[in-house]
Amino acid sequence: MNIGTTWFNVLSAWKTQGCILTLVCQLKSCDQSAADWFVSSRAKTWMLACIVEEEAYEEVEEEAPKDEAEIQVESVFWNIGLVHGSIIVKMRHNVATIDLSEIGFSFRRTESCTDNMDTDSGTTSSKVDHQTKKIALLLVGAPGSGKSTFCDKVMLSASRPWVRVCQEKQTDTWDLSVYRVLDVILQDTIANGKAGTKVQCIKSAVGALKEGKSVFIDRCNLDREQRGEFTKLSSCDAEVHAVVLDLPAKLCIARSVKRTGHEGNLQGGKAAAVVNKMLQKKELPKLSEGYSRITFCSTENDVEEAIKIYSALGPRDTLQSGCFGQKGPDSKVQAGIMKFLKKVETPANSTSHAKNSTSSEISADNSLCDNESEKVSSSCNDDVKGIGKDEEMAEGTNHGVASLSNIPTLAFPSISTADFQFNIELASDIIVEKVEEYVNKLGEVKLVLVDISHGSKILSLVNLKAARKRIDSSKFTTFVGDITKLYSEGQLRCNVIANAANWRLRPGGGGVNAAIFKAAGPELETATKERAKSINPGTAVAVPLPSTSLLFRREGVTHVIHVLGPNMNLQRPNCLKNNYHEGCKVLQDTYSALFEAFASLVKNEEKFLNEDNTSGKPELAESLDGKLKDHAPKNDQKVKRESTHESEKTKKCKGSQDGTGSDGQSNLRSDRICGGTSKTWGSWAQALYHMAMDPERHKNDVLEITNEFVVVNDLYPKAKRHILVLARKKGLDCLADVREEDLVLLRKMHAKGLEWIQMFLLEDESLIFRLGYHSVPSMRQLHLHVISQDFDSKHLKNKKHWNSFNSAFFHDSFDVIHEVSTKGRVILEDDEQLLSKELRCHRCQSAHPNLPRLKSHIGNCRTPFPPFLQDNGRLVHAPTK
DNA sequence: GTTCTAGAAC
DNA sequence: GTTCTAGAAC
The missing domain is CATH 3.40.50.300 (P-loop containing nucleotide triphosphate hydrolases)
Incomplete structure (x- = not known):
């Protein structure tokens, strides 16, 4: 037998899927005794060497005459520094197993691979x-x-x-x-x-x-x-x-x-x-x-x-x-953006599913635990205690499940199977059984079982059993990800999450409970205390999440339902000591209580919604009428969210006024900026005013005329679709002039905007719209912008254009109506400074150095819009199928 | 609101 | 040299 030795320069190595490693190697040298090859990454090189049997070696020679061999390695069990184990190698048309049990590796061919790989590869690596x-x-x-x-x-x-x-x-x-x-x-x-x-x-x-x-x-x-x-x-x-x-x-x-x-x-x-x-x-x-x-x-x-x-x-x-x-270093501070960043930043410290730190990193962390900042200590706590049990690398966070739906969704972890050591087989039976029982009872809702680790046993078991029972996968799914980051990381919108709490309903411990309390901030602790001081096994306590909580603001979670399941861990209170007869009963009760609590929240929501529709915004509700999708989460936090919005504005306002001033002062100021007759309008700024006053004269430019308003195409549209709904009322020049008496008009303008959106969506259902007013408009006469969110327009030329539609300078019609109905007017600040702020993508909030770069970015960015835009119909799009 | 343009930034 | 911004005029 002719055995050759060959060396390969590894040109590249990458994993294709699972643990399949693909290598592109360059044949370096060969002799008649063996074939060695090696792979490297970093200084600590992947090193694999083997002796290739004659057949395989010849194959390489025949198949890779251009000094190139392509090898795939499957099922790799390796350990750098030890170099043992076995690997399966796919070398062009062959699959082989390499046994690395000792330095004298052996290499044996196992089966033929039918992959029809390109043998005439031309130039190397082309x-x-x-x-x-x-x-x-x-x-x-x-x-x-x-x-x-x-x-x-x-x-x-x-x-x-x-x-x-x-x-x-x-x-x-x-x-x-x-x-x-x-x-x-x-x-x-x-x-x-x-x-x-x-x-x-x-x-x-x-x-x-x-x-x-x-x-x-x-x-x-x-x-x-x-x-x-x-x-x-x-x-x-x-x-x-x-x-x-x-x-x-x-x-x-x-x-x-x-x-x-x-x-x-x-x-x-x-x-x-x-x-x-x-x-x-x-x-x-x-x-x-x-x-x-x-x-x-x-x-x-x-x-x-x-x-x-x-x-x-x-x-x-x-x-x-x-x-x-x-x-970024070139960021000027922008209140809105900083808020956004804070939202994203803070909770990032709150959980850790990084289980792949090296041991040296963990010990380095430990040494800092006692006296380092909270950031470090929190992350090292997690590292030590471990939220996930899984040692493997946390890979993605989802399986491509994207949900922006308004369907009330409950995300829940597997109860009692982690720290409480409840048998996973039994637990999975109970989960599936209870889901089956409730999934239809609950009506139009979705249940999601969440686990942080890939390859989680409980998820696989539940998936299998749910599939066997043919449970509707649109109503019940499993999800791999961090339950505190379902939206931000997994694009999964869950209004309600369940917490595997401890009996004291206190933060800490580890796992899901610690993670949820951290992510939600102290607000959850306070809100929980108001509801209950402790919880019994088999029961649930639903807690509305204050709108100031990051979990609410970043993830859109409106309620946390604490549940306590049975405990089989001797180290924890109320251990059932393997009494699974009792344990199963308690676990069943726990899930029942959880789903009942969720049902009750959903019911209350609907009730609120109905009340809201009849009293709050009849035109809007009518106009939507199932044809257009209102993105509102439809929950009882609506009012709270608005108050947050306001308080944030107030803060921002105070900041922008050099620390001076109460609300009253800011009102005064906004009056001065754009109010009543105090603003003078240049001749060029009167175009809309003339149209509103005498639309017949501008018939060719006008889309629609009614007694109360005129609809026109924006002369310089900043997006594929951009129209204006002009109020015809005299003396109503801008937002600052709006008073409670104009509420009906505002609502009608909004409804008219929605009507036009409906038409646009018939032509292009991919468009997404926003309706709103500029804080300080350039053109006289109150006009509602109805603009698609593609911002694909040659007329969008500068920072001011962008920021006027994508900063707090743009007041959503929804907010304007709400503000006028609750406060009698729109509270405006010195918003003009917002126009010169840095350029940020309206979807993912990334910053860009100039407008051309931003425009090329937004052409590709498919990140879902931030939650605040998706709420309360601020964004309008075609019904989701 | 746009256009024009100087000059800054690249 | 080109690209981009920002201020003034309209």
């Missing part, structure tokens, strides 16, 4: 080039911020080919002897090789990009100049991204100390000094440096999120451009 939208990703962060870990984690699970380019070790060192590399791996260190220069880094990066791979630039990249050369990588037909690991200095130092301590090179103090010095000099990247996307991570959770995003990125996928995460 295939990859065409498929891959390349990315050059600069990691920006101090030593110990987790840059390399970031790369490792992404490379581990990404289906796109990534190469890590770093200072310490170049990826083009494939010509090292296999044994030397083996040594490297076995020692888990990168002691070989001198530090690479920046030029080498760039060379490697360019090389990798040309081969169709995406690259990580794993250097500190803390100052702009350092980064400059790398942003030029865009000339290699790659998008340049930055991920900023802006973690607390203490954390970076702790990790650096740990690391340097291990190698025995640097004293802890020295590491701290290095990190501190670097952080002092840091300049955060700006989009204007040439990035198409920047992601700021200020917590470990942010980092995990970013890892997830890049891991999920397939070879052909692209990410939205813009500035994501935390404050």
